[in-house]
Amino acid sequence: MGHYKKGIETKNKILSVAKKLFYEKGFKETTIADIANTADVPVGLVNYYYKKNDLLGDAFHQFILKIYTEIETQVGNHIENQIQRQLIFYRLYYGSIFNNENLLKLYRLYITKDYILEETQEILQNNIYENIMELSLDIDHAVLQRLLVVEYGTRKQLVNDTSSLWDQQAPYQMSDFVSTLSARLTGASLAVIEKNIHKIDSLMKRIRFTADDFINT
Known part of the structure; x- marks a missing residue:
């Protein structure tokens, strides 16, 4: 032992x-x-x-787990649904990454070289699945699986293509769109999405999280 x-x-x-x-x-x-x-x-x-690649993959895996843990610790009792949880997660995740040059360089390599661990993929996909199920949308399981693949590919490409826009006037606009891709692809109304975005605006003020947590996880 x-x-x-x-x-x-x-x-x-x-x-x-x-x-x-x-x-x-x-x-x-x-x-x-x-x-x-x-x-x-x-x-x-x-x-x-x-392997060296897996070290970077595990570093981001631990970072993701840290974000989810901090969300539950700091505002978990105030979150009403999975959409809000995802919105907060991606605001913290991408906000930390795109506002820190060193972390952004690592993230671009992590994404473009696909160093994402299977465990990380499973966590992210399970959260997307819970998000869709919570909306009570009538979707065939096979169709849902294909949507998950499409959602991941779209999110990955979108982040790569728009990363230079992050530091402009609406820093959360991209992360909010990315975090609600699965809901949008499966037919959730814009009114539902906007209502949840408005709710988390106040919750974000309660959360303390920075790019330094990447090293400290």
């Missing part, structure tokens, strides 16, 4: 060090040897636990 615990602690230490180095030096500029030296572990041990 002690050996297992030590192994988990070592793996977590490697990830923590890798996140900091990726953030400060850049992903391509950081070597496995850099990570091993900073974590004070053998290079072979880093390679045993992780």
Whole structure:
């Protein structure tokens, strides 16, 4: 049991060090040897636990989990439905990323190279599925699965194409559209979407979350 615990602690230490180095030096500029030296572990041990690409994937996976945890901790009792939860999540997620140059560089690599872990995909798709089911829309399961694929591809492309627009006057306009793509694709009314956007405007004022949480997860 002690050996297992030590192994988990070592793996977590490697990830923590890798996140900091990726953030400060850049992903391509950081070597496995850099990570091993900073974590004070053998290079072979880093390679045993992780491929370099998976380190970046796990870094964003932990970041996503951290955001959901903070949402529940800070405003969970005030959230009325899954649409609101998704709206808040993507405002925090993309707001952190597009307002921080170092994190944005990592995110673009993470998305374009498709370093997303299967566990991350499962979490995001389950949340989209819950979102659609909560709307009580009558959709065939096979059609729903295809919509999930379309939603992911559309969201990925949209974020890549419009990232340069993020720092203009309406910073949340893009994230709100992205976070409600599944609802829009499955026929939710604009009135329902706008009502939920209005609700979370007040909730966002209660939340404290920054790009620094990427390193601190």
